[in-house]
Amino acid sequence: MIRVVVVGAAGYIGGELLRLLIGHPEVETVAAVSSRFPGRRVDGVHPNLRSATDLLFCSADDVEECDTAFLALPHRTAMAQIDRWIARAKQVIDLTGDFRLGDPEVYRRYYGSEHVATHLIDAFVPGIPELHRESLRSADLISVPGCVAMAGVLALYPLAVRGLVEPTAQFDARTGSSGSGATAGAANLHSVRSGAMRVFAPTGHRHEAEISRHLGIAAAMTATGVEAVRGVQTICHATLRPDVDTSAVRRAFREQYRNEPFVRLVAHQRGNFRYPEPKILVGSNFCDVGYAVDEEAGRLVTIAALDNLMKGGAGNAVQCLNIRMGWPETLGLSFPGLHPI
């Protein structure tokens, strides 16, 4: 058993981490740090954990040494506290945006402030098992990507890495309300959000920079909030290089994801769920990926769906932990989702 701490444990990602880690057979969750609720019961904030734990939230100062610290903090907070957690934990798995971008200048452009721990940027391994599995086996600093970025990267990576598409692509993402966090303000009132299809980032979304970084192409992204609590769906529009046909696209996806435990190819000819649908992935760690090709126009459309709190956050972080510890990658992550829901 290893001893883990969740920092920022009262948020949605923090709660999802606690749910997964409390149920994980190799992990003892020793502390749930919250600056808002120290001393209060964890299951008061996360009612789904009633009878699963008697843990109380604590302050960061109460935490002694541990094996692994998960940082589920607001953006910019992780880099301000990073030295403290590196000193107390053997591994730090960061779920904020602070160490996702490799370049402090790009960070400033997308996050609007200076990076305050630039000396550590290169030390973080991106928490994308499908791209960085070998590096993750020995990584002590892991930066888990954003939910929309994860979907966007998995949607196009097999084509981009093989040079089968032109080096620019558009990503149209739709996302549920839980992506706004547990402390969202007036913009996320039910009266404002319900029934809306709100375009909240037609340009400049932070995950755009991450997608560009990992795919090595110029990504342009739009993001729309839709009527769902959990879920992200990203549709990618790309142009195929000359002479790339449907067969080559299919082969790229098959080869790339054949042995991936959490990526499933969904491009079906029949049934009610022919392409990736976030709804049936709620609570699961799968990312479903599909594609369609217009050979005449040389146009490729790929689709990726995931649960933003799972493969788009906490689930993916636990998958990274499993890899780092040499455990089976699916340990504690086998829930297949619900249908109907």
Added chain:
Amino acid sequence: MTTVHICPKCEDQVQISQPARLNEIVECAGCHCELEIVALNPPVLALAPEVEEDWGE
């Protein structure tokens, strides 16, 4: 016994239990399309006709 064939839609492998019958319908596990056995020796698979969906096009 089963014989292995290639799906004409997605090129995934499709297994057919033998002896197969002419006009038998099998489903591809890769793309979930319905395939009809249109010849027997050797077996030939063709896409079975299907009903189109319209979601407001």
